[in-house]
Amino acid sequence: MPLVSDEEITALPVPRDGKGKLGPEETARRKAYALATFREHPDYFGTEIAQLAGVSTHTLHRWKRTDPDFRAVWLELLAAQAKLIQELLDDAKSGEAELGKRQIYKLEARLEEISGTVTERDREEKRQ
Numbered sequence: 001m002p003l004v005s006d007e008e009i010t011a012l013p014v015p016r017d018g019k020g021k022l023g024p025e026e027t028a029r030r031k032a033y034a035l036a037t038f039r040e041h042p043d044y045f046g047t048e049i050a051q052l053a054g055v056s057t058h059t060l061h062r063w064k065r066t067d068p069d070f071r072a073v074w075l076e077l078l079a080a081q082a083k084l085i086q087e088l089l090d091d092a093k094s095g096e097a098e099l100g101k102r103q104i105y106k107l108e109a110r111l112e113e114i115s116g117t118v119t120e121r122d123r124e125e126k127r128q
Contacts, residue, residue: 022055030055031063035073042081045110082114 022030034053038044044052050060063070085107091097092104099107 031067031070034060034063035070035077038074038077038081042077042084078114082111085111085114 030053034049034055037049037052041048046060047057050057053060064074065071088097088099089104089107089111092099
């Protein structure tokens with residue numbers, strides 16, 4: 001279940017400062033903004049999403065580690081990203097899309113990274 005509705009997400013301002021400790025309300029707004037950014041831009045990676053949400057990548061990883069709701073939505077979005085990457089790679093292999101060797105390498109590496117994340121999630125869930 002998403003942390004906020006689509007209507008609330010579109011009303012969020014883009015946070016810019018990323019300095020100091022955030023209060024609970026601002027943290028919730030930035031979490032929602034990070035998830036909305038990822039949902040709207042599945043081609044973005046964590047660094048870009050963190051930057052747009054006005055937080056560090058460390059903070060983004062902490063949210064994934066400590067907030068089960070945030071993590072659940074993040075993993076759903078990662079799965080969607082993996083699907084898009086796989087479709088693009090399949091299109092490149094069939095000749096429907098033109099990708100350079102470096103682009104293919106980067107996409108394959110990202111796909112492996114996502115697979116590792118999902119596998120780690122499965123391991124964590126089994127431990128609990």
